Amino acid sequence: xxxxxxxxxxxxxxxxxxxxxxxxxxxxxxxxxxxxxxxxxxxxxxxxxxxxxxxxxxxxxxxxxxxxxxxxxxxxxxxxxxxxxxxxxxxxxxxxxxxxxxxxxxxxxxxxxxxxxxxxxxxxxxxxxxxxxxxxxxxxxxxxxxxxxxxxxxxxxxxxxxxxxxxxxxxxxxxxxxxxxxxxxxxxxxxxxxxxxxxxxxxxxxxxxxxxxxxxxxxxxxxxxxxxxxxxxxxxxxxxxxxxxxxxxxxxxxxxxxxxxxxxxxxxxxxxxxxxxxxxxxxxxxxxxxxxxxxxxxxxxxxxxxxxxxxxxxxxxxxxxxxxxxxxxxxxxxxxxxxxxxxxxxxxxxxxxxxxxxxxxxxxxxxxxxxxxxxxxxxxxxxxxxxxxxxxxxxxxxxxxxxxxxxxxxxxxxxxxxxxxxxxxxxxxxxxxxxxxxxxxxxxxxxxxxxxxxxxxxxxxxxxxxxxxxxxxxxxxxxxxxxxxxxxxxxxxxxxxxxxxxxxxxxxxxxxxxxxxxxxxxxxxxxxxxxxxxxxxxxxxxxxxxxxxxxxxxxxxxxxxxxxxxxxxxxxxxxxxxxxxxxxxxxxxxxxxxxxxxxxxxxxxxxxxxxxxxxxxxxxxxxxxxxxxxxxxxxxxxxxxxxxxxxxxxxxxxxxxxxxxxxxxxxxxxxxxxxxxxxxxxxxxxxxxxxxxxxx
Numbered sequence: 001x002x003x004x005x006x007x008x009x010x011x012x013x014x015x016x017x018x019x020x021x022x023x024x025x026x027x028x029x030x031x032x033x034x035x036x037x038x039x040x041x042x043x044x045x046x047x048x049x050x051x052x053x054x055x056x057x058x059x060x061x062x063x064x065x066x067x068x069x070x071x072x073x074x075x076x077x078x079x080x081x082x083x084x085x086x087x088x089x090x091x092x093x094x095x096x097x098x099x100x101x102x103x104x105x106x107x108x109x110x111x112x113x114x115x116x117x118x119x120x121x122x123x124x125x126x127x128x129x130x131x132x133x134x135x136x137x138x139x140x141x142x143x144x145x146x147x148x149x150x151x152x153x154x155x156x157x158x159x160x161x162x163x164x165x166x167x168x169x170x171x172x173x174x175x176x177x178x179x180x181x182x183x184x185x186x187x188x189x190x191x192x193x194x195x196x197x198x199x200x201x202x203x204x205x206x207x208x209x210x211x212x213x214x215x216x217x218x219x220x221x222x223x224x225x226x227x228x229x230x231x232x233x234x235x236x237x238x239x240x241x242x243x244x245x246x247x248x249x250x251x252x253x254x255x256x257x258x259x260x261x262x263x264x265x266x267x268x269x270x271x272x273x274x275x276x277x278x279x280x281x282x283x284x285x286x287x288x289x290x291x292x293x294x295x296x297x298x299x300x301x302x303x304x305x306x307x308x309x310x311x312x313x314x315x316x317x318x319x320x321x322x323x324x325x326x327x328x329x330x331x332x333x334x335x336x337x338x339x340x341x342x343x344x345x346x347x348x349x350x351x352x353x354x355x356x357x358x359x360x361x362x363x364x365x366x367x368x369x370x371x372x373x374x375x376x377x378x379x380x381x382x383x384x385x386x387x388x389x390x391x392x393x394x395x396x397x398x399x400x401x402x403x404x405x406x407x408x409x410x411x412x413x414x415x416x417x418x419x420x421x422x423x424x425x426x427x428x429x430x431x432x433x434x435x436x437x438x439x440x441x442x443x444x445x446x447x448x449x450x451x452x453x454x455x456x457x458x459x460x461x462x463x464x465x466x467x468x469x470x471x472x473x474x475x476x477x478x479x480x481x482x483x484x485x486x487x488x489x490x491x492x493x494x495x496x497x498x499x500x501x502x503x504x505x506x507x508x509x510x511x512x513x514x515x516x517x518x519x520x521x522x523x524x525x526x527x528x529x530x531x532x533x534x535x536x537x538x539x540x541x542x543x544x545x546x547x548x549x550x551x552x553x554x555x556x557x558x559x560x561x562x563x564x565x566x567x568x569x570x571x572x573x574x575x576x577x578x579x580x581x582x583x584x585x586x587x588x589x590x591x592x593x594x595x596x597x598x599x600x601x602x603x604x605x606x607x608x609x610x611x612x613x614x615x616x617x618x619x620x621x622x623x624x625x626x627x628x629x630x631x632x633x634x635x636x637x638x639x640x641x642x643x644x645x646x647x648x649x650x651x652x653x654x655x656x657x658x659x660x661x662x663x664x665x666x667x668x669x670x671x672x673x674x675x676x677x678x679x680x681x682x683x684x685x686x687x688x689x690x691x692x693x694x695x696x
Contacts, residue, residue, distance in 0.1 A: 340488025
């Protein structure tokens, strides 16, 4: 027997276009409807004039039924196919849905429509009907019928609440009016196309670039609508709600902003970065415009001339386009001496150079849009990490990188279309844990990460770059002129006076702690680890003398003495009565560090407890080093004018939860990173993984 359901006509006292904007917010997921697990677009098409938009979706619904029934059926969710036909000209939305799951046993058909109220064109009507035909269902036909009709009635009521929720959200965000659809005016060029063929050599046949230039600034004749052809060719697909937000934000800027009004493409990036929340996008854009004015960023491409040293050692440059027509930027970070560059040109010069790359990227996107006749609003970055190691964990360099990420995220949103990270080494998860919290979630979704040679072959770079564009150093056919980087000679470093003038010495000294190491009196720092698979990182410079660096683990708590709350215990901490191998154990092989060297390293902990970083004076050949000096040795060292070593150090703990979370985010990337993450995880669980590197 077929059961039928007909809902009463529901009236929304809002225009059709605004109701459609609220309806679109239900996809691809809708937290307000718990049984709706998500949807995926199967097919999508539009009429030539843009009036009719057809979308076919696959929707997953959770089965809200007794556990016994779910177990017998063998499913936790069911799949429905929904077809939407949206006609902007007629102002109608027709929805048809049917079940795919158990279609041979149960047949569900649903028909819905949104139409304009017959007596008030600023109101919208909603009607819904459904049929349920249960042919056979493991003997539970009657129970299933009752459950289905009960759920259906509840979901109909919930659907009304959801639309009203999103309508209120749109209005609270400043979107209370969306212009009605109007046909795009027939352009003179299109009229000539219809009249007859053109001479390929004539000016009319020069392609989109000749006709598109003026259109980049074009708007509708009445000022409150965007030309449909302009949207399609310069901005990409926009829903009426999104186009309305763009118009409102641009009009607001024209009324309030003093100075040059940004192009629509620029405004649109900020709207997308804030999910078209008008107030949030306006605040973000205004702050960015003030920043651009303060730092004269609009003139950067005309005024910035990178120092010759940067042109030689900064391993980055533009290289053709990706497979989608986006400009391609290649950065060989693993080959770049970030510490040397910062000591040679300073952090501010590096930041200006990064900003110039982003400005050039926007300019190239505009050129690609004109050349291809379709919107190109972002670029692709190919990041080669071959050579990345512990020296890249130099703390001032990491801080500078975080600052650059913050500036770019705030002022160049939605400009990165895709980030292809290749040849990621084992140290990469540590760096990723440090920087990933500062990267916007939307941006992280654009990362594709490959370890080893996983970038080669199907699923690798060939899916995103034409073979003739893949650079030669990655096995491709294209000769790449991007500088190879390399170590910056110390002779090119800025003098201390120049660094003081750039305020770098003060910034760096605030990062590090200073310590003195006497013969027989090592310097030790205690780090308490609450759970395994945390990461201890260290970074230190040897200013005078030679020292031996070691890392120990103990389950005992050293006698720390009085100290301020929240500070890390340091000094001489290992009790002289302790026995190596019984009371504490060495987990990092001793490393001899020479005067003038800079050391960076990390250790993935295996056990909780206290870890002790130790620096002791290096004994010359023929003498015996002892990590547990007697009291007489200490007193002698403190009162004698003998040799003394000095160092600056910094250490940090990456919590196990953060490190595992960063590993999970890497594994969830569409990439070949699983091999790397497996290696790192197994090394940290089977035995402690640690390494140090001298970076000069």
